[in-house]
Amino acid sequence: MVHFNTVPIWIQFHKIPFYLLSKKLVVDLGEKVGDALLVDVNSHDISEKFIQVWVLLPLNAALQKTISLLDEVTREEVPTALWYERLPNLCLLCVA
Template sequence: MGGPWQCKGDAFLVEGITAGSDPSSALFTHVPMWVQFRNIPFYLLTKKLAHDLGEMIGTTLMIDNNARGSINNKFIRTRVQLPLFMALQREIVLADDITGEEVVVQVRYERLPNFCLFCGFIGHMEARSDLPAAERKINFMPASSSPSSALR
């Protein structure tokens, strides 16, 4: 389950077709991707939560059974079928039923193809954004020097 495959930074998608069907009718609406969910208290790290978080951003395909990272910075990985018609999410807010507090889960995408820093959609970069110039602001600016590394 590799991928997403990339060519010059763009997602390279392959879709199966049946015999006799028109190849031009194939729809490319989703991209499978490993997603990391971080900043989760260790006592909440369950397969159910991994599945539910995946469903909040797409369709859960597979769950990595091993939590990763140090004890204070554990994260879970889920293989998700991400819809290309929705913007990437940087975080998900959950209610911690044990403490009653909100938990802000950080979402990081592995091998993230090119995407727009303005709108968060995979498939185009800022130069090809449909947003009017007055509405263009970088919504995915990370703390580091690489503009998209906060999501990667």
């Protein structure tokens, strides 16, 4: 019997202020969703202000649409939008 608890998936983090974008920040954001495996440093796009991380997404948790992070310069909370790439359709009967 194989336990199907997680699925590896790319997650994009959008609406991050440009001056906050760093590999460490993205790893920390990815760890809030699941186990961060890999950061795609080439995905950084200045016009879109996003970066992506490959995460082992737990199947027993609800998908998050936003994560708040603290802007260390302005001391304000910044809501970060999450976009899941190629999100698979899963049968709940198969996961249970």
